[in-house]
Amino acid sequence: MSSTKMLLGGFDSAAIVDNRTCFLCINDVVATRRLRRIEFGDSFVNGMETVGTHVANSGDTELKSSDRDHVSHLSLDIGGSLIKMVYFSSGSSSSSEDDDDDDDDEKHNYLKDGINTSNHDGSRGKLHFLKFETSKISECINFISSKHLQHYGDQDDKDLASDENIVKATGGGAFKFADLFKEKLGIVLDKVDEMSCLVAGANFLLKAVNHEAFTYTDGQKDYVKINHKDLYPYLLVNVGSGVDGDNDYERVSGTSVGGGTFWGLGRLLTKCQSFDELLELSRQGNNRVIDMLVGDIYGGMDYSKIGLTSTAIASSFGKAISEKKELDDYRPEDVARSLLRMISNNIGQIAYLNALRFGLKRIFFGGFFIRGHAYTMDTISVAVNFWSKGEAKALFLRHEGFLGALGAFMNYEKNGFTDITHQFMEQSCEKSNLTP
Missing domain, CATH: 3.30.420.40 (ATPase, nucleotide binding domain)
Incomplete structure (x- = not known):
């Protein structure tokens, strides 16, 4: 069934229906303290659309972080037509390592650009955005496996088994394909309310991104x-x-x-x-x-x-x-x-x-x-x-297409991610002369 919907306020994924148009009236702030200046570009490769990210009107966006190596996360928005993915890869100060990562992305024909982040101590990281056709979900699974992204989830969620690789996921496919991700990758999909993710993602972008x-x-x-x-x-x-x-x-x-x-x-x-x-x-x-x-x-x-x-x-x-x-x-x-x-x-x-x-x-x-x-x-x-x-x-x-995936990504509360997203906001406000 496909439909168009309008909602007032926040979201909760109670009844999931694919291929809808949702109308949502946003009345208050959801996750507005998680901000960042980012800009994306689009391309379509081998049946799978990818989104590379660039900093608006500047070089790489700087991100202050006390511990870059502990903030690598993966989130998924699995819809009826497309799978949207956001993942953060940590790195070192070596530019050659970043180049190798880009080369690997190009080799797989998936991602050519990402958001480069750097710290005052020279540590580096990158935020990646991709999407796959849901009908070709095997491509998504193969990509996750090739990049070892199944280890980029949250292994400390108190509500879930501590020995599992937990990945935040939203959309109907988070339920439909849960067993498949568990079987192929050993991933437990921690299902996040789809509508709350859309709101969080929209607020994040509208508050954080210049010219959004x-x-x-x-x-x-x-x-x-x-x-x-x-x-x-x-x-x-x-x-x-x-x-x-x-x-x-x-x-x-x-x-x-x-x-x-x-x-x-x-x-x-x-x-x-x-x-x-x-x-x-x-x-x-x-x-x-x-x-x-x-x-x-x-x-x-x-x-x-x-x-x-x-x-x-x-x-x-x-x-x-x-x-x-x-x-x-x-x-x-x-x-x-x-x-x-x-x-x-x-x-x-x-x-x-x-x-x-x-x-x-x-x-x-x-x-x-x-x-x-x-x-x-x-x-x-x-x-x-x-x-x-x-x-x-x-x-x-x-x-527009990554609202849900970004919202799911922002649900990580472990490994210092909350502090980092708060710093996104502080840096964005400083550059825009705004008060959080």
């Missing part, structure tokens, strides 16, 4: 300066996967139309074999061939009385009704474009209407459905702008 949020209109990306003292409340729209929650957060709305709908229908209609292939196909399409526009009804004219231009969509796939054509008569590119427009419009409209219900002006969109895709962002932006009559804007997150 941006608007996108007519091909123009404009970064938005976040006022940390006036961040809450906001609506977080996580498009792609999610859960119901009833702990610190209240569900406010939902729809069955989401990222899974786009991928499922797209696969049936176009025969695309991957989500990214479908997105790429949509770039080349023209939805006007299939969609019925206002101008088609009004003889090429606007319906200005209610603010509809002639190019506004009156009915998605509407022309397929009146034309005596079969699916094969339409280009797959045009079908993909129309489908993407339909889903994105729906998400944008519902997001704004729920923001209106609760008097919210800030609407942040995340999740791997968006993937920085220009047409998707532009369509959502147009929908929010139209329904709000220009009073609200859609805000996108550069690191």
